[in-house]
């Protein structure tokens with residue numbers, strides 16, 4: 001049974017790697033090596049088919065790498081009938097650990113067979129390598145052209161049940177990215193019940209990591225937390241049916257000494273918008289097992305003979321140059337290989353949204369009034385938020401009745417949109433397509449379309465229920481109503497909102513033995529409708545939203561190039577929210593608006609300029625009644641828009657370097673965006689609280705060309721990139737919440 005490592009160990013002749021672009025394979029000993037830009041990922045199969053993980057980290061050369069599997073070090077390993085195989089199973093690093101054969105750490109797969117048994121034993125059978133990256137049927141995933149990435153599919157089989165699992169790995173050429181997903185197929189004769197199927201596992205051979213996650217709540221999403229790993233399991237998850245305000249489907253393991261610019265960082269991000277599970281477990285041997293995938297909590301999937309199940313994708317990013325470089329890799333990956341559509345590489349229209357301006361209290365005249373004033377100032381699109389449909393005057397009715405509320409939208413939607421268009425502005429509209437109000441015509445006609453457990457009280461949240469998106473009839477009906485609206489006027493933007501979590505998770509249309517599939521089927525239904533919408537209306541800009549930022553995840557980014565970051569529009573709170581979000585998402589995707597003061601969420605008053613400087617590091621827009629704000633703020637808008645137009649190309653497409661850290665020092669924050677060719681950079685400094693005698697701060701810039709000379713737009717002085725980065729610049733502002741933006745242009 002043994003792989004007989006020693007036999008090959010010094011035998012370089014037989015150590016013949018078949019080298020493709022990114023994926024190498026040693027035929028004799030079944031070792032696989034995936035090379036991304038500066039990253040290697042290595043594993044091998046024992047001769048009885050166990051997939052042993054070898055290495056994930058900075059790129060290494062091909063050669064004799066079997067020692068990384070550590071097989072020869074353990075006298076008790078790999079004896080077919082050895083009484084110590086159990087010890088081997090609980091100690092080694094596995095690529096895709098199963099439950100029941102002696103590995104007592106967190107498993108990726110638990111499948112119950114027809115006899116009620118839950119032991120699963122996957123073994124390597126075959127593999128294939130091809131250029132590019134496959135689509136995941138019905139699900140979002142990163143994509144790559146044939147010459148940009150290479151994919152390895154490893155087929156494993158559990159002989160006892162006939163379950164086949166295909167582990168799919170893709171390595172990217174130009175980025176330090178490896179993605180993983182899993183396809184299950186029941187090739188047996190009896191039904192199987194998949195109790196858990198995670199998408200990725202990495203067994204690290206030490207525990208010297210800090211655990212970084214992005215956590216929070218409504219109005220303070222994705223605040224970064226960092227703690228030292230310790231024995232046992234540290235996990236984050238969602239059981240709410242959405243990726244959630246509370247935990248983002250992201251985790252990173254970073255070396256204790258890692259900071260923005262140095263140290264090792266491993267980032268894991270789940271391309272999924274529903275229940276997820278992410279965990280780092282420090283084991284008895286002081287190794288660390290990292291796993292990520294669909295949450296197994298309350299999950300079951302019936303796999304009849306011949307049926308397949310596809311588990312969503314995990315993106316893994318490696319950086320040997322700190323957390324900042326890890327973030328920039330995520331940003332490049334998502335901008336180039338995840339976000340799609342017309343607005344992928346385009347500047348987004350500067351919008352004004354009426355939510356914080358009017359809440360539900362608006363009509364055609366009020367909206368046209370706002371649009372008139374906004375258009376004079378250079379704002380390019382009016383977005384009509386919640387309250388235009390059914391008989392909705394507050395959040396207690398009408399979700400599901402997607403027809404115009406004539407009392408408010410006098411003269412009809414087309415009239416309103418035409419009037420806004422006449423002002424030279426685009427028009428956008430809000431929907432919450434997954435919801436149904438008990439007080440709605442839709443609910444009267446189809447009470448069974450809400451997610452529910454028959455005979456039990458339905459829990460209301462914001463006076464609404466959730467529609468059963470596993471039911472195609474429901475999706476078709478809702479989409480029909482949306483189409484009527486979209487076809488009735490020149491609508492160029494949609495805000496797709498989702499304002500409550502799932503409860504009493506049951507479906508009137510699924511059979512008993514498939515009820516626990518609803519969590520995942522719901523998410524697939526949402527993806528299906530988003531897919532139809534973006535295919536049928538490719539010119540519409542879709543912005544995702546979920547009570548602020550409860551679904552800010554890569555799954556949503558596949559359909560909507562921007563996501564509303566948070567309902568908290570206060571510039572100072574946004575420093576934390578946008579900092580945390582930028583750990584793995586690009587600012588080009590972050591919905592950010594200038595709003596009125598005192599801020600509606602925290603009651604804070606900040607300078608209008610600071611609100612602009614912070615929102616500019618996002619999609620940028622306004623969320624206020626421009627007819628009622630102070631004249632001096634109104635007067636500032638054209639200048640703010642001019643700055644946005646000047647800096648947006650660098651901010652949207654350049655490299656982001658975080659300089660300050662408002663988490664560590666509540667006094668200030670700073671960042672710089674550098675053009676890819678290093679010809680320009682935009683630096684922003686925000687003073688949180690003013691301090692006496694502490695005004696002229698020296699700040700070291702980042703990301704510039706050390707040998708080039710840059711002109712400082714504030715002082716007019718020219719300095720070398722090396723001076724600006726190593727010695728820094730002096731920045732001074734006065735007053736709480738003050739800020740400034742400095743433009744650096746390369747002179748030579």
Ligand code: DGJ
Nearest residue numbers: 355385386545547548567
């Ligand atoms: C929650 C969103 O985050 C807000 O921006 C707004 O659209 C409301 N919902 C409307 O109900």
